[in-house]
Amino acid sequence: xxxxxxxxxxxxxxxxxxxxxxxxxxxxxxxxxxxxxxxxxxxxxxxxxxxxxxxxxxxxxxxxxxxxxxxxxxxxxxxxxxxxxxxxxxxxxxxxxxxxxxxxxxxxxxxxxxxxxxxxxxxxxxxxxxxxxxxxxxxxxxxxxxxxxxxxxxxxxxxxxxxxxxxxxxxxxxxxxxxxxxxxxxxxxxxxxxxxxxxxxxxxxxxxxxxxxxxxxxxxxxxxxxxxxxxxxxxxxxxxxxxxxxxxxxxxxxxxxxxxxxxxxxxxxxxxxxxxxxxxxxxxxxxxxxxxxxxxxxxxxxxxxxxxxxxxxxxxxxxxxxxxxxxxxxxxxxxxxxxxxxxxxxxxxxxxxxxxxxxxxxxxxxxxxxxxxxxxxxxxxxxxxxxxxxxxxxxxxxxxxxxxxxxxxxxxxxxxxxxxxxxxxxxxxxxxxxxxxxxxxxxxxxxxxxxxxxxxxxxxxxxxx
Amino acid sequence: xxxxxxxxxxxxxxxxxxxxxxxxxxxxxxxxxxxxxxxxxxxxxxxxxxxxxxxxxxxxxxxxxxxxxxxxxxxxxxxxxxxxxxxxxxxxxxxxxxxxxxxxxxxxxxxxxxxxxxxxxxxxxxxxxxxxxxxxxxxxxxxxxxxxxxxxxxxxxxxxxxxxxxxxxxxxxxxxxxxxxxxxxxxxxxxxxxxxxxxxxxxxxxxxxxxx
Numbered sequence: 001x002x003x004x005x006x007x008x009x010x011x012x013x014x015x016x017x018x019x020x021x022x023x024x025x026x027x028x029x030x031x032x033x034x035x036x037x038x039x040x041x042x043x044x045x046x047x048x049x050x051x052x053x054x055x056x057x058x059x060x061x062x063x064x065x066x067x068x069x070x071x072x073x074x075x076x077x078x079x080x081x082x083x084x085x086x087x088x089x090x091x092x093x094x095x096x097x098x099x100x101x102x103x104x105x106x107x108x109x110x111x112x113x114x115x116x117x118x119x120x121x122x123x124x125x126x127x128x129x130x131x132x133x134x135x136x137x138x139x140x141x142x143x144x145x146x147x148x149x150x151x152x153x154x155x156x157x158x159x160x161x162x163x164x165x166x167x168x169x170x171x172x173x174x175x176x177x178x179x180x181x182x183x184x185x186x187x188x189x190x191x192x193x194x195x196x197x198x199x200x201x202x203x204x205x206x207x208x209x210x211x212x213x214x215x216x217x218x219x220x221x222x223x224x225x226x227x228x229x230x231x232x233x234x235x236x237x238x239x240x241x242x243x244x245x246x247x248x249x250x251x252x253x254x255x256x257x258x259x260x261x262x263x264x265x266x267x268x269x270x271x272x273x274x275x276x277x278x279x280x281x282x283x284x285x286x287x288x289x290x291x292x293x294x295x296x297x298x299x300x301x302x303x304x305x306x307x308x309x310x311x312x313x314x315x316x317x318x319x320x321x322x323x324x325x326x327x328x329x330x331x332x333x334x335x336x337x338x339x340x341x342x343x344x345x346x347x348x349x350x351x352x353x354x355x356x357x358x359x360x361x362x363x364x365x366x367x368x369x370x371x372x373x374x375x376x377x378x379x380x381x382x383x384x385x386x387x388x389x390x391x392x393x394x395x396x397x398x399x400x401x402x403x404x405x406x407x408x409x410x411x412x413x414x415x416x417x418x419x420x421x422x423x424x425x426x427x428x429x430x431x432x433x434x435x436x437x438x439x440x441x442x443x444x445x446x447x448x449x450x451x452x453x454x455x456x457x458x459x460x461x462x463x464x465x
Numbered sequence: 466x467x468x469x470x471x472x473x474x475x476x477x478x479x480x481x482x483x484x485x486x487x488x489x490x491x492x493x494x495x496x497x498x499x500x501x502x503x504x505x506x507x508x509x510x511x512x513x514x515x516x517x518x519x520x521x522x523x524x525x526x527x528x529x530x531x532x533x534x535x536x537x538x539x540x541x542x543x544x545x546x547x548x549x550x551x552x553x554x555x556x557x558x559x560x561x562x563x564x565x566x567x568x569x570x571x572x573x574x575x576x577x578x579x580x581x582x583x584x585x586x587x588x589x590x591x592x593x594x595x596x597x598x599x600x601x602x603x604x605x606x607x608x609x610x611x612x613x614x615x616x617x618x619x620x621x622x623x624x625x626x627x628x629x630x631x632x633x634x635x636x637x638x639x640x641x642x643x644x645x646x647x648x649x650x651x652x653x654x655x656x657x658x659x660x661x662x663x664x665x666x667x668x669x670x671x672x673x674x675x676x677x
Contacts, residue, residue: 339561353542357527384532390523442496442616465500
C-alpha cells in the first residue's frame with residue numbers, strides 16, 4: 001500500500017473544496033478531514049492547499065509499478081492505492097523475505113512514497129496483512145491473523161456492514177463461521193469469493209502490468225527549481241523507474257538523456273538536455289545517479305526548471321555477468337570503465353586522456369594525447385630512444401654564454417646531436433637535439449633551431465624525470 | 466612493493482614502497498629523477514591495471530615510456546581544471562581500487578585533504594605517490610613515509626624526512642643508470658670531418674689468360 005511522504009510544512013489536499021488528506025503538521029494546527037476550504041483558511045491561514053489531481057495519482061502509481069518491476073515481472077494494481085507483487089520466485093534471488101521487503105521499501109522511498117508492506121501466501125491475504133504491516137509465510141498463521149481482523153477491512157464486506165453489526169460479527173473469522181449458504185444468499189457471491197481467496201481456498205486471477213516498449217517519462221514539478229543540483233532529487237525517482245523498466249525488459253541502457261524543461265517566459269526556451277553516454281551498458285541505479293550528480297553539479301541553468309524528463313533511447317539486451325572463479329584483485333575491466341566514466345562526467349572528456357601517438361619525427365606532433373575512447377590505444381612502430389619524460393608545451397628560448405646554453409645555470413653537454421628534419425608540409429622543423437646537464441645534474445633536452453634563413457637559436461624542449 | 470633499488474629498499478620500513486598508504490616525494494621541481502626512481506616499481510605492477518598521472522607539471526612524453534617497462538597504453542592522464550576537482554579525482558581513483566598506481570602532483574594542498582587521501586588510500590592496494598615541492602618538507606603531513614629527492618651525478622639523492630623507524634640524517638645516494646639504451650646514432654662529434662676517401666682499387670687488367 002502506497003502513501004505519500006509528506007513535506008515538512010502543513011499541507012492539505014482538497015477534493016470538491018473539502019479536505020480529504022492532511023499532513024501531520026496540518027492536523028497539529030487543528031484541521032480535520034472534511035473541513036471546507038474557507039473554514040480551514042480561517043483556522044490556519046498559512047496552510048498550503050492543493051487540489052487533488054487524479055491524473056498525477058495514476059501517474060505516480062504507474063511510476064511505482066514500473067520501479068517495482070525490477071523485483072518481479074508479476075505485478076498488478078489493486079484497490080486503494082496498492083500494488084500486488086507475486087514474489088514467490090524472487091525470494092531466493094533477493095536474499096529472503098526480509099531483505100526483499102527492505103529493498104522494496106528503499107525503492108519506494110526513493111520515489112518519494114511510503115509503503116506499508118504485507119506478505120502472505122495468498123494475494124488477498126497479503127493485501128489485508130499490509131494493513132497490519134506484518135509478514136506471514138505459511139497458511140495457518142495467516143488464517144489466525146484473518147480470523148481477528150475487522151470485517152470492514154475486506155472491501156466486499158463493507159456494503160453489509162450494518163447487517164454484520166446487527167449479528168454481532170465484527171471480525172472476518174466471525175463472518176466465516178456463519179452458515180455458508182445463508183451468507184451467499186444474503187450477501188452474494190463476491191464476499192464468499194473474496195473470503196475464499198484470502199484463505200487460499202479459491203484461485204485468484206490477475207492481469208499483470210506490462211512494461212511499455214520504450215522508456216520516456218516526465219515529471220512536472222510542484223515548485224520551480226533554480227539549481228541544477230536540486231533536480232537530482234527528481235532525477236533519482238526517474239532513474240529508479242528506469243531501472244525497474246530495464247529489469248522487466250532484461251535490458252541495459254547505453255545512453256540516457258535528462259530533459260530539463262524551462263519555464264516559459266516571454267520567449268520559449270529550448271529544454272536543456274543532459275546526455276550521458278555510457279561506455280558499458282548499465283542497469284544499476286546507483287551508478288546512473290552518480291553520473292547524473294556529477295553532470296548536474298557542473299550544469300548552470302539559464303532559467304528555472306518546471307518539468308524533468310528522462311529518456312532512454314538506446315537500450316541493449318542485458319548480458320548476464322560472467323563470474324570468474326576467483327575475484328580479480330584489481331577490479332574487473334567493467335569497474336575500470338565505470339571509473340573512467342565517472343571521471344569523464346565530472347572533469348570533462350577533454351581532461352581524461354590516453355596516449356594516441358602519431359607517426360611523426362617531431363616530438364610535439366608525435367606526442368599526442370586524446371580523450372579516452374572505447375578503443376584501446378594503438379601504438380605505431382617507432383624507434384626506441386632515450387627521451388625525456390617531460391615535454392614542454394612551448395619550448396623555452398635559451399641564452400647562450402661562452403658558447404654554452406644557459407638555463408638557470410650553465411649547461412654541459414652529455415649527448416647529441418640528433419638531427420630531426422621534417423614537416424616541410426606544415427612548418428619545416430630542422431633541429432639538432434642534445435642532452436645537456438646543469439650543475440645540479442638535472443638533465444635537459446635542448447635543441448638548436450637550424451631552420452634555413454634564420455639565426456641559430458637554442459630552445460629547451462624537455463626535462464628528464 | 467620492492468623499489469628495485471636495494472639500498473633504498475633496505476632503508477624503507479617493510480623493505481619497499483608501501484601499498485595502500487600515502488607516500489610523499491618532495492622535489493625542487495620536475496627533473497629530479499623522481500620518475501626514474503619509481504620506474505622499477507611501476508614496471509612490476511600488474512599489467513592490466515592503469516597508471517594514473519594526475520595533474521602532471523608538463524606534458525608526459527610517450528616516447529620516454531616506450532623505452533621503459535610500463536607500457537604507455539596503461540597511462541591515464543587527468544588534468545582537472547580546479548584544485549578540488551583534482552582532489553575528488555584522486556579520491557575516486559583510490560576508492561575504486563582498480564588502478565595500479567596514482568601519481569599526484571599537487572602544489573598547494575591542505576593537511577586535512579592529505580589526511581582524507583591517506584584514509585582513501587588505505588582502502589585499496591593502489592601505489593599512491595604525491596609529488597610536492599621541497600618547501601612542503603617543513604609542513605606537517607599524515608603521510609607515514611616522506612622522502613626528498615635531489616638530482617645528483619649518476620643518480621638521485623634521497624633524503625628521508627619521515628619514516629616508521631629510526632631517523633636518518635644522511636641522504637642516500639641511489640645510482641640510476643642514466644641511459645640504459647645505446648645511443649640511436651653513434652656520437653660523431655669527435656670524429657674527423659674530412660675523412661679521406663678510400664683509395665679506389667686500381668682496376669686490374671684482365672690477364673691474358675684466356676689464351677686461345
